[in-house]
Amino acid sequence: MAQVLVVPRVRLNRDRVLQAAVGLADQAGIEALSMRRLAEELGVVPMALYKHVANKDELLDGMVEVIVAEIDPPAPDTEWKAAVRLRVLSARQMLLRHPWARSVLESRTTHTPAVLDYLESTIGMFLAGGFSADLTHHVMHALGSRMWGFTQELFDASADPARPPVDPAVQAARMQAMAERYPHILQISTAAAHDDSVVAHGCDDRFEFEFALDLLLDGFERLHVSGWSSSPVTRTA
Amino acid sequence: MAQVLVVPRVRLNRDRVLQAAVGLADQAGIEALSMRRLAEELGVVPMALYKHVANKDELLDGMVEVIVAEIDPPAPDTEWKAAVRLRVLSARQMLLRHPWARSVLESRTTHTPAVLDYLESTIGMFLAGGFSADLTHHVMHALGSRMWGFTQELFDASADPARPPVDPAVQAARMQAMAERYPHILQISTAAAHDDSVVAHGCDDRFEFEFALDLLLDGFERLHVSGWSSSPVTRTA
DNA sequence: GCATCCGAGTGTACGCCGTACACCTCAACC
DNA sequence: GGTTGAGGTGTACGGCGTACACTCGGATGC
Numbered sequence: 083m084a085q086v087l088v089v090p091r092v093r094l095n096r097d098r099v100l101q102a103a104v105g106l107a108d109q110a111g112i113e114a115l116s117m118r119r120l121a122e123e124l125g126v127v128p129m130a131l132y133k134h135v136a137n138k139d140e141l142l143d144g145m146v147e148v149i150v151a152e153i154d155p156p157a158p159d160t161e162w163k164a165a166v167r168l169r170v171l172s173a174r175q176m177l178l179r180h181p182w183a184r185s186v187l188e189s190r191t192t193h194t195p196a197v198l199d200y201l202e203s204t205i206g207m208f209l210a211g212g213f214s215a216d217l218t219h220h221v222m223h224a225l226g227s228r229m230w231g232f233t234q235e236l237f238d239a240s241a242d243p244a245r246p247p248v249d250p251a252v253q254a255a256r257m258q259a260m261a262e263r264y265p266h267i268l269q270i271s272t273a274a275a276h277d278d279s280v281v282a283h284g285c286d287d288r289f290e291f292e293f294a295l296d297l298l299l300d301g302f303e304r305l306h307v308s309g310w311s312s313s314p315v316t317r318t319a
Numbered sequence: 320m321a322q323v324l325v326v327p328r329v330r331l332n333r334d335r336v337l338q339a340a341v342g343l344a345d346q347a348g349i350e351a352l353s354m355r356r357l358a359e360e361l362g363v364v365p366m367a368l369y370k371h372v373a374n375k376d377e378l379l380d381g382m383v384e385v386i387v388a389e390i391d392p393p394a395p396d397t398e399w400k401a402a403v404r405l406r407v408l409s410a411r412q413m414l415l416r417h418p419w420a421r422s423v424l425e426s427r428t429t430h431t432p433a434v435l436d437y438l439e440s441t442i443g444m445f446l447a448g449g450f451s452a453d454l455t456h457h458v459m460h461a462l463g464s465r466m467w468g469f470t471q472e473l474f475d476a477s478a479d480p481a482r483p484p485v486d487p488a489v490q491a492a493r494m495q496a497m498a499e500r501y502p503h504i505l506q507i508s509t510a511a512a513h514d515d516s517v518v519a520h521g522c523d524d525r526f527e528f529e530f531a532l533d534l535l536l537d538g539f540e541r542l543h544v545s546g547w548s549s550s551p552v553t554r555t556a
Numbered sequence: 557g558c559a560t561c562c563g564a565g566t567g568t569a570c571g572c573c574g575t576a577c578a579c580c581t582c583a584a585c586c
Numbered sequence: 587g588g589t590t591g592a593g594g595t596g597t598a599c600g601g602c603g604t605a606c607a608c609t610c611g612g613a614t615g616c
Contacts, residue, residue, distance in 0.1 A: 094593075117574060129575075130594050138574065163536055185426065213543055221539050297538040299400055302458050305534075306450055331564075354603060366604075367565045375603065 096134045100144040112182035143194050149183050150196040152176045156203045162211025205266040220293045333371040337381040349419035380431050386420050387433040389413045393440045399448025442503040457530050
């Protein structure tokens with residue numbers, strides 16, 4: 083017999099695994115995504131997956147990278163307000179396509195490069211629009227609840243007490259690398275700090291919370307006293 | 320030998336179970352909360368818990384009731400803005416005490432009475448302040464991201480396709496009971512509906528999303544053009 | 557005083573889960 | 587044509603939620 087007759091059995095790789103995981107979560111729900119079920123979907127034994135992802139947590143991180151990459155890139159030469167609006171609305175479209183994404187995104191504390199890139203470019207829009215680093219810092223917090231991105235433990239190494247302590251030299255090198263790749267993030271993460279340490283001590287998140295809340299409340303009040311009753315956009319079907 | 324010497328072995332009850340669950344989640348994290356671990360904590364065999372809660376999902380619902388009850392009641396005779404502010408800040412304090420609460424709250428789709436009561440009284444604040452039902456509807460959506468409460472599937476029976484269909488008569492009776500107990504919720508949930516059906520068809524959540532987003536963006540812009548650079552409240556340590 | 561009952565707590569067991577570890581297979585390369 | 591190493595396999599372990607049949611003890615009725 084020449085050759086073999088079995089199906090070609092395309093080789094597994096990390097990307098095929100991640101794509102299949104996203105697809106499975108989309109159609110069966112995130113709670114139905116188990117390593118065993120995913121392996122079955124790929125016609126492979128469960129342990130085969132571990133040659134491509136370290137464990138289930140890393141699988142979820144990989145899935146996040148996949149979906150964040152679906153967000154439209156920043157529109158060039160666009161005024162800050164329109165640019166942010168487009169970006170956030172695009173992120174929202176992605177979240178609607180993947181209903182499980184919000185909870186997974188919010189459960190991940192380790193920010194992956196795709197996520198950091200997304201933050202970085204969004205921050206850049208405000209800064210390019212002339213916003214001060216301080217205002218941008220607060221504005222990102224206020225936006226945070228709608229774009230899941232910006233939380234105070236971004237640079238906070240103590241966020242996860244279970245993580246083993248890191249060598250200060252290693253930590254400094256990491257900060258250096260961060261500063262080069264994500265200058266805007268670094269800029270605004272330290273903008274609200276009082277002392278001079280580059281490692282931000284975290285920001286006053288109660289202040290951030292009230293900032294956003296008061297912004298909303300003042301907006302509500304303005305709409306109310308100006309006799310707002312129907313929507314500014316037409317709502318005819 | 321008179322009597323017995325064993326510890327009195329206080330009887331278990333639903334409340335003891337829920338309190339222990341909240342305590343365990345507080346100190347060991349929500350991922351460490353298993354029926355087995357909780358039972359051990361209570362000096363009892365795992366299956367004993369099932370005499371007091373139907374299953375783990377109902378345990379989580381019960382935990383939500385416990386923590387929502389910790390939110391301060393509405394301050395009487397207070398202007399709407401201050402009243403809402405106090406309430407939301409109190410909810411935030413509760414969330415800070417129970418770091419696991421946010422994710423659990425957001426994962427529950429079945430709103431328990433405690434949660435509905437919370438929504439009801441908050442909505443009442445806006446209405447009492449003279450807000451139209453329509454504006455209150457949008458305002459609750461905009462607040463939603465910060466107070467986890469108000470989502471479009473509140474009255475949407477089709478939210479969970481896995482749930483068995485309900486007898487229309489039963490459904491109508493349910494709506495009637497809802498209307499009596501939660502008039503404000505009903506009022507604003509139907510405010511944005513175009514047709515006359517009492518069972519809201521769900522609202523245009525893209526509109527709600529943009530409403531909140533634009534409110535924030537306009538606020539950001541106002542702050543920006545007015546030269547906002549430092550915080551309106553003093554930030555000295 | 558004694559039989560009855562019934563709900564709280566028990567014990568065992570099942571089918572899921574993530575994944576450690578030893579093994580096999582086979583294409584690529586010297 | 588033997589070696590190697592990466593990809594895929596098989597078995598096994600401990601943990602999970604919970605179904606189901608049970609025991610036990612205190613309250614209740616006679």
